[in-house]
Structure formats: structure tokens, C-alpha cells
Amino acid sequence: MSRRARQRDRREEPGGPGRAAGDLNSVAAEVLAAVLLVAVILSAASRRWWLPEPVAAVAAAVILMLTGVLPVAQARAAADRLLPVLGFLAAILVLGALCERAGLFLAAGARLATASHGSPLRLLGGVFGLAAATTAVLSLDTTVVLLTPVVHETAGRLRVPPKPHVYACTHLANSASLLLPVSNLTNLLAFSVSGLTLTRFTTLMALPWVAAIAVEYAGFRLFFAADLSGRPSGRVTRPAGEPAGEEPGIPWFALVTVTATLAGFVLTSVAGLNPAWAALAGVCVLGARELSRRQLTTVELIRAASVPFLLFVLGLGLVVQAVTAHGLGTLVGRLIPAGSALLVLLAIAGVAAVLANAVNNLPAVLILLSVLAARGVPSAPGPLLAVLIGVNIGPNLSYTGSLANLLWRRLLAARDQATDLGEFTRLGLLTVPAALVLATVALWAALQA
Numbered sequence: 001m002s003r004r005a006r007q008r009d010r011r012e013e014p015g016g017p018g019r020a021a022g023d024l025n026s027v028a029a030e031v032l033a034a035v036l037l038v039a040v041i042l043s044a045a046s047r048r049w050w051l052p053e054p055v056a057a058v059a060a061a062v063i064l065m066l067t068g069v070l071p072v073a074q075a076r077a078a079a080d081r082l083l084p085v086l087g088f089l090a091a092i093l094v095l096g097a098l099c100e101r102a103g104l105f106l107a108a109g110a111r112l113a114t115a116s117h118g119s120p121l122r123l124l125g126g127v128f129g130l131a132a133a134t135t136a137v138l139s140l141d142t143t144v145v146l147l148t149p150v151v152h153e154t155a156g157r158l159r160v161p162p163k164p165h166v167y168a169c170t171h172l173a174n175s176a177s178l179l180l181p182v183s184n185l186t187n188l189l190a191f192s193v194s195g196l197t198l199t200r201f202t203t204l205m206a207l208p209w210v211a212a213i214a215v216e217y218a219g220f221r222l223f224f225a226a227d228l229s230g231r232p233s234g235r236v237t238r239p240a241g242e243p244a245g246e247e248p249g250i251p252w253f254a255l256v257t258v259t260a261t262l263a264g265f266v267l268t269s270v271a272g273l274n275p276a277w278a279a280l281a282g283v284c285v286l287g288a289r290e291l292s293r294r295q296l297t298t299v300e301l302i303r304a305a306s307v308p309f310l311l312f313v314l315g316l317g318l319v320v321q322a323v324t325a326h327g328l329g330t331l332v333g334r335l336i337p338a339g340s341a342l343l344v345l346l347a348i349a350g351v352a353a354v355l356a357n358a359v360n361n362l363p364a365v366l367i368l369l370s371v372l373a374a375r376g377v378p379s380a381p382g383p384l385l386a387v388l389i390g391v392n393i394g395p396n397l398s399y400t401g402s403l404a405n406l407l408w409r410r411l412l413a414a415r416d417q418a419t420d421l422g423e424f425t426r427l428g429l430l431t432v433p434a435a436l437v438l439a440t441v442a443l444w445a446a447l448q449a
Helices: 003-012 026-046 053-066 072-101 104-116 120-138 140-158 163-178 185-194 198-223 252-270 276-292 298-303 307-335 342-359 361-373 381-397 403-414 421-448
Strands: none
Touching (some): 026 053, 026 307, 053 307, 072 140, 072 185, 104 120, 104 252, 120 140, 120 198, 120 252, 163 198, 163 381, 185 198, 198 252, 198 421, 276 298, 381 403, 381 421
């Protein structure tokens, strides 16, 4: 066989590095892929104006393709897997923005203030319930971007320490995102390859979801005991111009639309359709109403889809594909035990949590999914769901654990609410290990049932 033919066979070998003549050797390819992954993550963490994270991610992916580290065929296959997930994510982001525009979160914040009667502890319970529901149904991005400012404002109006309540938003954006595929991008990625129906996914993750929230609540009660011990003031400071004794009305149209969309997720799953159709229907109904009332422009509707963020996720996915193919996937595979026994699931959740804090949870889940793909994920969902427990709960240990954490931190800084890395980490050390263990045990129990 000629040298040219051998080179062509190596390029076309499934899952192989795909290097053509003149491309980088194996070591250089591994180094370049790893360096570019670190650069993309640092870009997302620092968010410098001169290097936006979508530009960094897409540029890194292009460099890997031009150098042959990521063959175009592999890049196209990875993009084909990601695009339906990104379409679903875009619909959920727009739906959350439309709910905010309709006043759903403002009304919820006003009723939180009234129900708490000025008690920091009652407010915390209300925030936990609202944040858990918002994360589960409208995704963690909605909780971080739209609910956190409402909670911060509500705490200020009640004159109670805001820190426990705004910290609850980011913790529950991560740990309360276990329930539904739509709750988190990591869930969407895993669900797309799991072979599970939406109802089966939710049934298996319901107990872990409850366990994680219960641990978080107990941890917050202990960690913020001093901030939560204040007596109810019973007084609410209203913004200037807001009539006393009045609360924003409940936007019933938006609430009914969201409820119908959630029911649509179940119906489409039972019918074997992509749940994205239900999300799109919700967006069309609510969006058409806002457009017809001239409360929203088409440009604002498109902007709500966060196209730059979607490009960042796509570029990051391609970079992770290259890193996984050039050594990291093999390394992580050696750390992941086989099987679905309880100790195996605990080990998988632990490795996933550590990896999420090392490289961010989105790259972590992409790497782990590629490792599990060869082990028959659809026939054995336990390890895949254990990965989700690790990458969703684990990020509460560090700012860099998830993109939601980074966004939450910047949002609070813009509102002059200080956050402290040491405090964030100590709170995480109190809640994360226990939540990981109990949620994984709950998953194992659900699998046995």
C-alpha cells in the first residue's frame, strides 16, 4: 500500500485523530487542544471586552479544524449532535425572558415579600421554593439572570440580610436543575443520548432532586444562622412611586402558557416527539401576545435567544470533542468504573463533580458523555444520571464550576452586592458532599424500584 493511501486510511478511521500529511503530531495535537480549552474557559471566566467568549470558542474550534486536530467530519458530526439541543435551549431562554417581560417574576417577588412578613427565615423558604420551581421548569439561566435580581430587591425592601437569599439562587440554579431535561444544558445534552423518555428521566431524578434541595436547605439554615435569626419586622419598604397596599397582578396568561408548555413536554415525550416543539409553541403563544401588544420588538425577541451564548456552547463543544479524542477521554475513562452498583454511581458522581470544578461543568459533561457512549448508555442510564448529579451539584464548590456561577457573581457585583470566594467555598464544602451522596443514593434507590 502506498504512503498516500495509508495516510488516507488514517484520516478516515472512525474516532481516529484524522491527521493528514503535514498536520500536527499526536503530542502537539494534545497540547494544542488542551491549551485552547483552557483559553476558552479563562475567556468565559474573565469575560474581557476585547475577547468575548463566543469569539474565543469559535476561533479555537476553527484553529483545531485548520490544523487537523479536529477533522472536519468529526466537527460536523459533533455539531449535528449539539444543534437540536441548542435550539431547545434557545426556546427555553426566550420563554423565560417573555415571562419576565410579562411581570411573572415581579409578581412572584411581591408575594414572597408579603408571605414572609419580614422574616428572613420565611423569605429563605419562599426563595427555595420559587428558585427550585423556576430552575426545574425554565432552566437555571432563568433563575440566575431573572430571579436573582428580584430576590435581591425583595430582601432589600424587607430590610433583611440579602446574602442567604441571593446565595440560594445560585446554589439552587445548580443543584435544583436535576429534575427535568430542560432544567440545565447539561441535562439536555445527556437526555439527547440517553434513550430515556421525559417521564422516565423525571421519575428517576425526582428523589435525587428532593434530596439535593433538602440538603441545601439544611446547610443554609446552619451556615447563615446569624443572618436568619432576625425577628420579623413586618415592614416593607416600597420603591418610590409604587402605591402602598398594592401588589403587581398575577400575569395569568404567562402563567397558564408556562403550565401548558410544561404539560407539552410530557405529551411530546409520550408521543415520541422532540420536547423542543412544546417549548417553541410556548414561545410562539407568549411572544405573539407581547408583539401584538407592542410590549416587545422582534429584535428584542431574537436577542433573548442569546445567540452569542449558543455560539460559545457550540464552539466549546467542538473544542471538547478535540480534547477528548486526543487523550483526555482515555484518561477520564480510566477513572470511571463500570456498572451501576451504588459504590460505582457514587464514584462516578464524585469524579464528575471534581471534573466540573476543574474544567467547568459544560466541558465536563461533554467529556463524560463521550466516555459513557461506548458503554451502552441507553441500556444502563444509572451512570449517565450519576454524571448529571456530579456536574449539577458539584459546581457549588467554586465560581468556575458552572457558567451560571460566573454570571451570578457578575450580576451581583453590578448591584454592589459583595461575594466572597472563601465564603462561597465554605458553604459548598458544607452542602456539596452531603448532597452528592444523598442524591446518588436516592438515584440508586429509584433505579432499583
